[in-house]
Amino acid sequence: MCVLGYDELLKLNERYNIIHPFNPKLVDGDSYVLTVRDDVEIRYLEHRNLISNEIVFVPPGFVAHLTAKSRFGRLGLSFLNAAKVHSGFIGRLALEVVNLNNERRMLTIKKGEPFMHLELLRREGSPRPYRGRYIFQFMADEEVEMYLRILEREFSGLMEIDALREFVKDRIMDVEEI
Numbered sequence: 182m183c184v185l186g187y188d189e190l191l192k193l194n195e196r197y198n199i200i201h202p203f204n205p206k207l208v209d210g211d212s213y214v215l216t217v218r219d220d221v222e223i224r225y226l227e228h229r230n231l232i233s234n235e236i237v238f239v240p241p242g243f244v245a246h247l248t249a250k251s252r253f254g255r256l257g258l259s260f261l262n263a264a265k266v267h268s269g270f271i272g273r274l275a276l277e278v279v280n281l282n283n284e285r286r287m288l289t290i291k292k293g294e295p296f297m298h299l300e301l302l303r304r305e306g307s308p309r310p311y312r313g314r315y316i317f318q319f320m321a322d323e324e325v326e327m328y329l330r331i332l333e334r335e336f337s338g339l340m341e342i343d344a345l346r347e348f349v350k351d352r353i354m355d356v357e358e359i
Contacts, residue, residue: 184211185243185301193240197331199301201236201324212298214250215274218319220292223278225285228261230356231276232319234292237299238271238328241308241339247274248298253290257282266299269310269340271328273319275356310340317345318353325349 185193187208193199200213207214218232239245245266249258261277276297280288290296317325329349332340 183303185303186211190301193243193301197238197240197335198236198327199238199240200299201238201327203235207295209298212248212300214295215276215297215299216293217290217296218273218292221290223258223280223288223290225280225282225287228277228279231278231290231296232356233274233276233297236271236273236320236324236328237266238331239266239268239301239311241268241310241336242304243301244268244304245270246300246302247276248300250296250298253278253296256288257284258288267311267313268304268308269312270316271320272315272317272352275315275318308339310336312341312344312348314348314351315353316348320352325352 190208190213194203215233215235218234221229221231223229237245247264247266249260257280259279259281261279266274282288329342329345332345333342
């Protein structure tokens with residue numbers, strides 16, 4: 182396994198739309214920095230799910246790891262979710278956080294604020310693409326269709342497009358559904 186660098190991220194994004202919308206200014210070293218979809222206030226000891234503004238697609242043959250921007254850890258925000266995104270996952274990410282700052286004050290994270298590093302790693306061995314209930318989460322119909330076209334074009338033998346179309350009907354659209 183190896184972490185992909187800037188030029189490889191650009192190539193993958195051009196071919197597969199691994200990040201949508203993609204902003205080259207958010208490529209930070211060997212990762213893409215995801216931003217927050219909505220303004221969020223987090224009270225002391227409160228657990229919240231922050232939703233990424235960007236859709237993430239991890240093509241078969243890759244996995245992704247998440248790491249928080251350190252500035253939020255310094256503010257006392259603790260990150261709860263696993264730091265892995267499965268091969269074949271498509272959707273906006275739910276980033277689970279809890280406010281543990283020493284001053285016991287509310288923290289505010291603004292819409293569009295850079296929040297989480299996404300590192301893409303090339304995997305060894307055969308992929309088993311993600312088929313869980315969170316695929317296509319927080320995506321509009323036209324966004325889902327854009328990715329289904331990519332899957333049909335590039336991965337039709339591996340991704341079972343008809344089965345994925347069934348997942349679309351029950352996809353998560355609201356944070357309250359998580």
